[in-house]
Amino acid sequence: MIRIAVDGMGGDYAPRVVVDGAVLAANDFPDLEIVLVGQPEPLKRELNRHKVVGGKIVIEPATEVIEMGDSPVQAIRKKKNSSMLVSIDLMKQKKADAFVTAGNTGAAVAASTLNLGLLPGIRRPGIAISIPSLRGISIAMDVGANINPSPEELYQYAVMADIYARAIYNKKSPTVGLLNIGEEESKGTDVLKEAYKLLRDSSLNFVGNIEGRDFFTGKADCIICDGFVGNVVLKMCESMVETALNLLSRELRKSPVSLLGAWLCKPALEAIRKETNYEEAGGAPLLGVNGRVIISHGISSARAIRNAIKVAGESVIKRVNERIVEELGNGTVKAGAYGKSSGAS
Amino acid sequence: MIRIAVDGMGGDYAPRVVVDGAVLAANDFPDLEIVLVGQPEPLKRELNRHKVVGGKIVIEPATEVIEMGDSPVQAIRKKKNSSMLVSIDLMKQKKADAFVTAGNTGAAVAASTLNLGLLPGIRRPGIAISIPSLRGISIAMDVGANINPSPEELYQYAVMADIYARAIYNKKSPTVGLLNIGEEESKGTDVLKEAYKLLRDSSLNFVGNIEGRDFFTGKADCIICDGFVGNVVLKMCESMVETALNLLSRELRKSPVSLLGAWLCKPALEAIRKETNYEEAGGAPLLGVNGRVIISHGISSARAIRNAIKVAGESVIKRVNERIVEELGNGTVKAGAYGKSSGAS
Numbered sequence: 001m002i003r004i005a006v007d008g009m010g011g012d013y014a015p016r017v018v019v020d021g022a023v024l025a026a027n028d029f030p031d032l033e034i035v036l037v038g039q040p041e042p043l044k045r046e047l048n049r050h051k052v053v054g055g056k057i058v059i060e061p062a063t064e065v066i067e068m069g070d071s072p073v074q075a076i077r078k079k080k081n082s083s084m085l086v087s088i089d090l091m092k093q094k095k096a097d098a099f100v101t102a103g104n105t106g107a108a109v110a111a112s113t114l115n116l117g118l119l120p121g122i123r124r125p126g127i128a129i130s131i132p133s134l135r136g137i138s139i140a141m142d143v144g145a146n147i148n149p150s151p152e153e154l155y156q157y158a159v160m161a162d163i164y165a166r167a168i169y170n171k172k173s174p175t176v177g178l179l180n181i182g183e184e185e186s187k188g189t190d191v192l193k194e195a196y197k198l199l200r201d202s203s204l205n206f207v208g209n210i211e212g213r214d215f216f217t218g219k220a221d222c223i224i225c226d227g228f229v230g231n232v233v234l235k236m237c238e239s240m241v242e243t244a245l246n247l248l249s250r251e252l253r254k255s256p257v258s259l260l261g262a263w264l265c266k267p268a269l270e271a272i273r274k275e276t277n278y279e280e281a282g283g284a285p286l287l288g289v290n291g292r293v294i295i296s297h298g299i300s301s302a303r304a305i306r307n308a309i310k311v312a313g314e315s316v317i318k319r320v321n322e323r324i325v326e327e328l329g330n331g332t333v334k335a336g337a338y339g340k341s342s343g344a345s
Numbered sequence: 346m347i348r349i350a351v352d353g354m355g356g357d358y359a360p361r362v363v364v365d366g367a368v369l370a371a372n373d374f375p376d377l378e379i380v381l382v383g384q385p386e387p388l389k390r391e392l393n394r395h396k397v398v399g400g401k402i403v404i405e406p407a408t409e410v411i412e413m414g415d416s417p418v419q420a421i422r423k424k425k426n427s428s429m430l431v432s433i434d435l436m437k438q439k440k441a442d443a444f445v446t447a448g449n450t451g452a453a454v455a456a457s458t459l460n461l462g463l464l465p466g467i468r469r470p471g472i473a474i475s476i477p478s479l480r481g482i483s484i485a486m487d488v489g490a491n492i493n494p495s496p497e498e499l500y501q502y503a504v505m506a507d508i509y510a511r512a513i514y515n516k517k518s519p520t521v522g523l524l525n526i527g528e529e530e531s532k533g534t535d536v537l538k539e540a541y542k543l544l545r546d547s548s549l550n551f552v553g554n555i556e557g558r559d560f561f562t563g564k565a566d567c568i569i570c571d572g573f574v575g576n577v578v579l580k581m582c583e584s585m586v587e588t589a590l591n592l593l594s595r596e597l598r599k600s601p602v603s604l605l606g607a608w609l610c611k612p613a614l615e616a617i618r619k620e621t622n623y624e625e626a627g628g629a630p631l632l633g634v635n636g637r638v639i640i641s642h643g644i645s646s647a648r649a650i651r652n653a654i655k656v657a658g659e660s661v662i663k664r665v666n667e668r669i670v671e672e673l674g675n676g677t678v679k680a681g682a683y684g685k686s687s688g689a690s
Contacts, residue, residue, distance in 0.1 A: 071531075134591060144526060147534060181489060181576040186416070189492060189573065212580030216588040228534065229574055231526040233581060235557030240585055243561040246479060251613035261609025268596035268603040 001033050001056075004312045005087040005096035006305070008038030009065040010103020012298045015039075018102060019046035021305020026055035028306065032313050035060050035096055038083040062086035068298055072106035076114065084108060088115050091291045098292035098312035100283060102300040108293060109145045109286060116291040119321060121328045124149065125288035126157045126227065127295055128164050129234060130281040135218025137281075139165050139174075143230035145286060151194035154178070154224055155202065160287040160324055161222035162204055167318040168311075169221075177210035177220025179229060184209070195224070282307025285315055287324070292316060346378050346401075349657045350432040350441035351650070353383030354410040355448020357643045360384075363447060364391035366650020371400035373651065377658050380405050380441055383428040407431035413643055417451035421459065429453060433460045436636045443637035443657035445628060447645040453638060454490045454631060461636040464666060466673045469494065470633030471502045471572065472640055473509050474579060475626040480563025482626075484510050484519075488575035490631060496539035499523070499569055500547065505632040505669055506567035507549055512663040513656075514566075522555035522565025524574060529554070540569070627652025630660055637666060 006022050008015045015038060022034045036043050037060045044059065064082040066075040076085060084103055088111055090096040101108050105127075113125055126142030126149075141161040146153060158176045165174035178196055180188040185196055187209060199206040210220050215233065225233075252258045282304045283294035292315045296308040315321070351367050353360045360383060367379045381388050382405045389404065409427040411420045421430060429448055433456055435441040446453050450472075458470055471487030471494075486506040491498060503521045510519035523541055525533040530541055532554060544551040555565050560578065570578075597603045627649045628639035637660045641653040660666070 069529075134588060147526065179577060181492065181573055184414075212577040212582075213584035215581050216584060228526055229577055232524060232557040232574055232578065236560050236578060236581070237557075237585075239558035239561060240582075243479060244589065248613065252610065254613070257609050258613040261606045261611075261613075264602050264606025265597065265610055266606075268593065268599070268606075 002031060002098070002313055002316050003033045003035055003096045004309050005035045005037055005060070005090045005099045006309065007083045007087050007099070007101035007103050008036040008043045008059075009062070009083040010101040010108075011296065011300050011305075012068065012102075013300075014102065015042050015046050017300065017302050018305055019043060020050070020302035021300070022057055022309065023047070023050040023052055024302055024306035025309035026052050026057050028054065029310060029313060030054040032309065033058065034309065035087075035090065037062050037087045037090070039063060039065070060086065060090065066104050066107050068104050070104055070107060072104060072110045075104065075107045076111045085111055085115070088112060088291070088293075092116060097316045098294065100294045100296060100305070100308045100312050102296035102298055102305065102308070105144060105295055105298075108295055112286055112289045112291060112293045116289045116293075118288055119290050119325055119328075122156055122160075122288040122324075124153045124156075125286050126153075126160065127230075127284050128157075128161050128287050129230075129284040130169075131216070131234075131237070133216050133218035137169055138215075138218055138221055138223055139169075140215075140223040140225065140230055140234070141287070142225065142227040143234045143284065144227045147226060147228040147231075149191070149226050151191050151198055154191070154195040154226070155198040156288070158199055158202075158204055158206075158222060158224045159328065161224065163323050163327060164285070164287060164320055165221050167320050167323055168314055171221050173205045174221035175207045175219070176204045176222045176224060177207050177214065179215075179223055179225035180209035180211065182209065182211065191226075199224075281311070282309075283311045285311065285320070287320070290321070292321060347376060347443070347658055347661050348378045348380055348441045349654050350380045350382055350405070350435045350444045351654065352428045352432055352444070352446035352448050353381040353388050353404075354407070354428040355446040355453075356641065356645050356650075357413065357447075358645075359447065360387050360391050362645065362647050363650055364388060365395070365647035366645070367402055367654065368392070368395040368397055369647055369651035370654035371397050371402050373399065374655060374658060375399040377654065378403065379654065380432075380435065382407050382432045382435070384408060384410070405431065405435065411449050411452050413449050415449055415452060417449060417455045420449065420452045421456045430456055430460070433457060433636070433638075437461060442661045443639065445639045445641060445650070445653045445657050447641035447643055447650065447653070450489060450640055450643075453640055457631055457634045457636060457638045461634045461638075463633055464635050464670055464673075467501055467505075467633040467669070469498045469501075470631050471498075471505065472575075472629045473502075473506050473632050474575075474629040475514075476561070476568075476579075476582070478561050478563035482514055483560075483563055483566055483568055484514075485560075485568040485570065485575055485579070486632070487570065487572040488579045488629065489572045492571060492573040492576075494536070494571050496536050496543055499536070499540040499571070500543040501633070503544055503547075503549055503551075503567060503569045504673065506569065508668050508672060509630065509632060509665055510566050512665050512668055513659055516566050518550045519566035520552045520564070521549045521567045521569060522552050522559065524560075524568055524570035525554035525556065527554065527556065536571075544569075626656070627654075628656045630656065630665070632665070632669070635666070637661060
């Protein structure tokens with residue numbers, strides 16, 4: 001049985017919404033055992049509101065809570081008995097196969113890196129998020145773990161995103177694009193120019209630089225960027241849906257004819273909303289750490305938590321980390337200049 | 346009379362669409378004289394398709410054309426008689442008050458900087474674009490001129506964007522936000538942390554760091570960012586409207602009821618489209634150069650060109666550059682640590 005540790009205290013609406021999501025997951029995926037980590041009393045109280053029919057949920061006590069506003073470094077130094085650090089420890093001790101948290105992202109990245117270490121050969125972990133595009137799902141990496149990646153780190157993000165796209169989304173030969181301000185090889189910062197060369201010389205299906213306008217067109221299955229740009233873009237996307245709906249409802253209220261029209265369009269709008277909803281992806285794996293860590297949005301709904309738990313289970317079944325280690329180790333991924341000089345392939 | 350030089354050969358649909366836009370502007374703004382710069386034959390041919398009733402359009406010959414794909418440095422070195430360089434020369438010789446181009450942005454930035462020089466005290470020019478938000482117009486700066494700004498350069502972008510927002514949009518005390526990956530002062534790169542301090546200690550109405558999600562909420566009237574992030578975000582916005590409409594039409598075609606609904610909503614959708622359309626802003630000033638340069642999108646329509654010419658005229662009337670020089674010179678803008686140490690205020 002696959003055991004998923006879930007940070008019961010992490011997220012803006014924890015513990016309630018996290019427990020709700022855990023129950024949804026337990027009922028939908030009976031092959032998973034969910035370990036809710038956190039303060040037992042509140043967790044039990046929330047659990048008692050539900051009937052768990054499918055899978056199994058157990059509680060693992062952790063007295064402290066890392067708050068969303070805590071400094072990551074301070075938090076992981078001082079709150080050793082927090083739900084986040086206890087969860088990571090469960091993984092380290094092989095008592096859990098994966099970990100889902102909607103808590104403080106900075107703390108999750110720092111604690112995972114420090115306490116689990118990195119996969120062999122990997123220099124820095126990165127967050128890989130699934131985004132809807134006109135041609136299905138694309139992966140954007142990194143979206144917030146590393147705001148100043150080196151060319152080699154960007155190259156490694158491409159390697160990991162490629163494996164993730166193949167393992168989870170069954171893409172045969174995922175296209176890889178480097179997010180830049182122009183298509184020409186000469187565009188962008190020195191770091192990007194160097195990363196371009198590494199990607200071009202690798203065995204990845206590199207389609208060159210892509211621009212902001214290509215983000216949702218599916219021009220690349222894997223969109224490689226630094227964590228600063230990735231984070232800004234991601235947060236912007238989230239707000240754009242809201243902004244668009246805001247504008248729409250403002251305009252529609254101006255006339256009864258439009259209101260009727262809106263009512264008739266509702267199923268189509270709902271379909272789009274669902275297709276573009278971050279909840280459907282639910283969680284983004286922190287790839288590169290020696291453990292399976294799935295990071296969810298702080299404002300995650302129960303459905304988003306349920307889907308993050310699903311992603312965690314899939315990471316185990318589809319052997320994402322094992323494949324990263326294997327393919328980097330046996331040279332399935334032909335490294336470019338970087339691999340040649342450092343001997344990583 | 347205000348004279349606006351227009352790059353007749355710049356843009357994906359030049360010269361036709363540029364001439365169409367110039368004619369629209371001439372008819373709508375009879376106080377402007379428009380100098381169409383470029384190859385006389387094609388320009389005359391296009392002009393002959395129209396009747397100019399309001400203002401005045403003259404042609405200034407320039408034999409060469411800087412292409413969209415040209416290397417900026419090569420282009421400005423070799424194509425001395427291009428429409429872009431001739432236009433900038435007209436400004437230098439005070440034969441034009443402002444310049445509008447939908448051509449190669451990199452070449453426009455480089456040529457303007459090199460041939461016109463910078464305003465006193467300014468270190469690097471930046472592109473300030475007007476974007477629609479839920480609370481009116483915001484200014485984002487820089488969106489592509491400077492991908493690696495120093496803290497001082499970011500600070501100066503804030504000073505210029507603030508003046509632009511006051512001069513053009515009559516904002517009383519524009520709010521200034523620094524685009525970052527979190528609201529806390531400690532977030533982001535070292536450059537951003539340093540820029541935060543300069544902004545905090547200045548007399549600007551600094552509201553702190555803002556995130557991607559604040560881009561369209563109007564949380565800041567002036568959104569300050571480096572040209573890399575600004576460019577990616579800008580291009581993404583453009584494509585999102587298209588992506589949304591694509592998704593919508595795909596969904597709506599699935600049922601006749603939705604199709605009827607869509608037809609009834611059409612006026613509301615059109616209103617939003619107009620409100621969020623880049624064409625309405627038309628052009629983005631390159632602030633900081635000693636001249637008035639308005640940069641338009643390569644795919645500009647005639648309406649966008651017309652509006653860019655309007656922006657150019659307003660820059661002259663509202664004395665944007667003069668105000669930048671005055672306020673930096675007389676200390677109206679109280680500089681932070683940077684100003685104190687360098688004596689710029």
